[in-house]
Amino acid sequence: MTFEIPFGPQHPALEEPINFMFEIEGERVVNVKPRLGYVHRGIEKIAESRNYQQLVYLSERICGICSFAHTLCYSQAVEELLGLEVPERAKFIRTILAEMERIQNHYLWLGLTAKEMGFETLFMYAWRDRETIIEMLDMISGKRVNYGVNTIGGVRRDITESMTERIEKSLDHLEARAEYYTKVCTKDPSILKRTVGVGILRPREARALCAVGPTARASGIARDVRADEPYAAYGEIPFKVVTYRGCDVASRMYVRIDEIKESIKIIRYALKNMPEGPVRVKASLKVPEGEAISRVEAPRGENLHFLKSNGSVKPERWKIRAPTLANLLSLCRMLIGVNLADIPVVIAGIDPCIACAERIALIDVKTRKREVWSGKDLWRYANEWYRKKYGL
Amino acid sequence: MRRSEIRRQLRIRAKQIVVQRDRRFFVNIEKKDLKRVIRRLMRMKNYTHLSTITALETGSQIEVIYHMAFTDALVSVKVQTSKDEPIVPSIVDLIPGAALYEREIHDLFGVKFEGNPDLSPLLLPDGWPEGVHPLRKWWSPDRILSKLGGRR
Numbered sequence: 001m002t003f004e005i006p007f008g009p010q011h012p013a014l015e016e017p018i019n020f021m022f023e024i025e026g027e028r029v030v031n032v033k034p035r036l037g038y039v040h041r042g043i044e045k046i047a048e049s050r051n052y053q054q055l056v057y058l059s060e061r062i063c064g065i066c067s068f069a070h071t072l073c074y075s076q077a078v079e080e081l082l083g084l085e086v087p088e089r090a091k092f093i094r095t096i097l098a099e100m101e102r103i104q105n106h107y108l109w110l111g112l113t114a115k116e117m118g119f120e121t122l123f124m125y126a127w128r129d130r131e132t133i134i135e136m137l138d139m140i141s142g143k144r145v146n147y148g149v150n151t152i153g154g155v156r157r158d159i160t161e162s163m164t165e166r167i168e169k170s171l172d173h174l175e176a177r178a179e180y181y182t183k184v185c186t187k188d189p190s191i192l193k194r195t196v197g198v199g200i201l202r203p204r205e206a207r208a209l210c211a212v213g214p215t216a217r218a219s220g221i222a223r224d225v226r227a228d229e230p231y232a233a234y235g236e237i238p239f240k241v242v243t244y245r246g247c248d249v250a251s252r253m254y255v256r257i258d259e260i261k262e263s264i265k266i267i268r269y270a271l272k273n274m275p276e277g278p279v280r281v282k283a284s285l286k287v288p289e290g291e292a293i294s295r296v297e298a299p300r301g302e303n304l305h306f307l308k309s310n311g312s313v314k315p316e317r318w319k320i321r322a323p324t325l326a327n328l329l330s331l332c333r334m335l336i337g338v339n340l341a342d343i344p345v346v347i348a349g350i351d352p353c354i355a356c357a358e359r360i361a362l363i364d365v366k367t368r369k370r371e372v373w374s375g376k377d378l379w380r381y382a383n384e385w386y387r388k389k390y391g392l
Numbered sequence: 393m394r395r396s397e398i399r400r401q402l403r404i405r406a407k408q409i410v411v412q413r414d415r416r417f418f419v420n421i422e423k424k425d426l427k428r429v430i431r432r433l434m435r436m437k438n439y440t441h442l443s444t445i446t447a448l449e450t451g452s453q454i455e456v457i458y459h460m461a462f463t464d465a466l467v468s469v470k471v472q473t474s475k476d477e478p479i480v481p482s483i484v485d486l487i488p489g490a491a492l493y494e495r496e497i498h499d500l501f502g503v504k505f506e507g508n509p510d511l512s513p514l515l516l517p518d519g520w521p522e523g524v525h526p527l528r529k530w531w532s533p534d535r536i537l538s539k540l541g542g543r544r
Binding site for chain 1: 412413415416418440441442443444446448449457459461463464466468487488489490491492493496500513514515516517526527529533
């Protein structure tokens with residue numbers, strides 16, 4: 001017997017309201033259809049009535065977690081149109097902040113995924129450690145989120161020597177913690193039971209569905225804009241593109257934990273080799289006619305901004321493609337064949353943000369009886385299912 | 393990647409290849425050649441994925457741009473279609489990952505992708521009036537608002 005389950009638009013495992021229509025047979029998901037648009041804010045339309053300087057602030061607000069990646073991507077596009085060469089020091093500061101944002105995002109992700117698994121201690125631990133990096137971001141920019149550091153032509157804040165010392169100290173702490181999480185996530189039996197072999201995305205599928213970021217890298221595809229098309233200071237900093245071949249939620253977890261370690265190394269190197277000089281150059285309000293495409297590796301994957309200018313102070317067209325849209329089809333593929341109980345953790349696998357209390361409705365196709373589940377119910381169901389099966 | 397490589401691979405099908413800067417290529421082609429060109433680019437060395445599809449208005453035409461990512465470049469393939477009856481062949485049979493991008497453009501620009509089995513609304517809400525394509529220039533926020541029966 002097949003059940004149809006509308007999941008969302010408000011649901012427990014993804015930051016944005018999105019709707020999935022699940023078809024399930026017994027415990028197994030046999031088909032998924034996504035539906036977006038519940039938080040479509042029309043940013044691309046708004047952009048046509050704002051000037052380039054105002055759009056820096058608008059781009060900051062596309063996403064609350066990877067705001068730096070969006071401003072960086074947008075600023076780079078405008079700088080290309082203006083023919084501006086950003087000072088070297090600004091490029092290094094951009095790299096440092098982008099990597100700090102990645103660490104922040106990955107710790108957040110680790111915590112939320114742990115929560116979806118019912119492992120609340122790990123959730124608390126990861127979020128406590130995330131606080132360390134957020135404090136550093138706060139120290140540099142004055143804000144915990146939406147840093148407002150990027151601007152067209154460089155950055156608005158410099159990193160001083162005393163800041164460097166404090167950042168280095170916090171990095172030591174974060175590195176030790178990342179090692180600890182590697183140990184926990186590779187050894188803890190309940191984590192392994194919930195993640196290994198769950199939500200499979202084979203490399204061939206990941207390629208066909210154009211997956212990006214950690215989602216692709218956990219399927220063994222070394223796809224990373226930082227390496228393929230170095231921007232900011234990535235061309236001058238040695239780093240490794242982390243890949244795993246497990247194709248499951250566990251691999252997605254290991255990729256992100258290893259990326260935290262890699263980001264720490266990048267920040268250390270950048271702080272040590274940061275050139276002296278100014279951090280921004282002046283940019284004119286008017287932008288010459290032309291087109292520019294900018295790509296940035298946001299914490300969740302490739303971020304692409306296309307900008308077309310008509311020679312005035314406002315853009316003709318600004319197209320934004322955030323990584324979540326690119327990974328959505330891959331997510332649907334992962335969900336096919338999983339257990340109902342695994343839905344939260346698989347959705348979490350591509351990157352959730354806020355797990356609010358949302359609802360899920362179960363409809364019996366035959367009787368059209370509808371049973372409405374809250375996010376809490378699903379979460380409880382998932383954890384009880386595992387407890388009964390494995391005695392976890 | 394070099395311009396000559398793209399030129400050789402696409403032979404006569406490219407009307408114009410613009411090298412904007414290092415790693416950035418814009419290729420103008422005819423609409424009827426789209427699928428052939430995409431297939432040929434996919435066969436090229438270092439091809440990774442389709443980054444996204446952009447649509448924009450250029451006068452009386454709608455331009456659809458396919459951003460094909462390579463490990464050493466980004467090749468943007470441009471096709472033009474008329475604004476009154478915008479139809480472009482779908483590439484979901486070649487790149488399944490293009491499905492959502494095509495649906496997004498179908499929603500916001502009203503471009504029909506021939507061969508895409510599912511062009512149901514992705515972003516626009518249920519009950520959105522027919523023929524209102526919010527990202528077209530003619531549909532200013534005020535016009536959209538009055539069409540939807542709202543007021544500022």
